[in-house]
Amino acid sequence: MTRNILTLVVLSALIVAAALLAQAMGVRLYERIATTMFVSMILVLGLQVFMGNSGILSFAHIGFMGVGAYTSAVLSIPERMKGMALPDLYPVLESVQLSPYATIIIGGLVAALVAAALSYPLMRLSDAAAVITSFALLVVLHTVITHWSAITNGPRTLFGLPEATTLWLACGAALLALLGAMLFKESRTGQLLRASRDDEVAAAAIGVNIVQLRWRAFILAALFAGIGGALWGHFVTSFSPRAFYLKETFLILSMLVIGGANTVTGAVIGTLIVTFSFEALRGLEAGINEAGVMADQVIGLTEIVLALAMIAVLSLRPGGLFPTREIGALLTRNRKSEGRAK
């Protein structure tokens, strides 16, 4: 128990420190980077809830981010903007205009509902079949989002979202997500789910209803993703369906894999590390472009380095930086062994 509290304290301190640091720098860009990072962190923690505990890779996560973002957008875009932003919107929704803080939560709930409705039968599948269905689900969600013009303005950019997400709102949400992920991991559901991850047959034999447990984790993950997406939407205020597809999936997945999918610590620290290196590389790219060393624009360097890092991590340290133990457990273990040495 103390170990878990220690983990929570250490990770929360890291998150708050990152926010304070970004604010103390006083540069608008750093605040933006930190806010985006907290949104990513919510998504990564959501993915960790499902993937870390059930051991199944899910590609559909970003799709639910899109569901959350669009739900929140439709409900919160000011009435006078709707005519321009969403010309084909259903008349029923035209006069709806809620506070973005409410719609962020609604966005998460709708994502969770969609996940609950779609995913129950999918939870029977394991391994490659599960991965392909989740990939197929991502494509389905993406196709629907791209073409359901009435709600999403089709493949075009949707604009006019009221700005609501601040650094501290995103930070607070990330802290809640951290708490949620830890609580789920230590809950009965989480523990049984991890038992099924380690040995599906044995877990089923002691009466674990694997489908049911995976389903719960998947819904919680979608809730996180939906809220993350809505927060992001109210931060950037305009986006297109392309934001919720393979590129974003790759980024979120790399954060989780590099940090370690099995631990909440891995999710948090992976997000910090990847965001930091991502922004450093992007800065480098911009620097090269400005200096005009290369004839063409330099793009894609960041992704190449991330991909190499992911492959390197998986082949050298397959569990990521924090493969099995949370940081709290690591710290207390060290203290114990020191005590013994004395």
Place this chain on the structure above:
Amino acid sequence: MDFAIQFVINVLSLGGAYALMALGLVLVYGILKLVNFAYGELIMVAGYTMHLVGGSPLPWLVMAAVAVVMAILAGLATDYVAFRPVRAKSVTAVLITSFAFSTLLQNAALLFISPRPRSVPLPEIFSQSVVIAGIPTPMRDLITIVAAVALLGLFAFLMQRTVLGIAMRAAATNFTMARMLGVPANLVISSAFAISGFLAGVVGLLWMGRIGTVAPGIGLEPLLIAFIATVIGGMRSLPGAVIGGFILAFIDTTLNYTLSQDLLKFRDAFTFSLVILILLWRPEGLMKGPASGQRT
């Protein structure tokens, strides 16, 4: 009648291309249980090779051969970079490395070539058409059909009659047992990746004959098609992949003719929902493959 002939030619040419794509994917999956997300990028590699050698005075067939060889090399690179280092680890790890490798290749194309589509040299014949029974038919459709039939025949011969093919089928059935009996595992795996690259290269040429350009994201659509086709036909069965390719082409063509413009936009959503339903109802696909063994 006219309509029927046109429909059949469409289905056959599309189905031939789809079947080859699916075959390349299922070959690797059957032996290694690896869903190779970097498969589409092999097609991209073939495309960019064509673009790069496009300015040279070489005859088109030589350029095409170079492109296919590059696709084979890229297939082998997948083995060494994304598969071999992690093959003893979890299935998830392998999936993620192949996804990472796919991103790596795509962004390398972005970085070193261009984010914009580039033209691919095509011989005259790809843009000509002939009249069959009163219907103008593009030559490229006929070429695709012929190439598909020839390659499927060659592939069947390879798998049924040669030592390598038998070793590969043995490895797909029971990898451990095959190794015990002296089948060299690494060679079989590398061959699977090489053949997969070969099929991707040829499909890439046919595919680019349809669109005429190559862009970094070109591999996604063939990959998705190959996914659906293999799931329909059977994830572990080679004939299943071919049948799945033709069934998918039939479904796609029918939807193209029957769906209204509004619904046609959602075609991908329909076909991918179909994938999910098939995996739920019959996870092994229409054709059941050999019983699955251990991977390493």
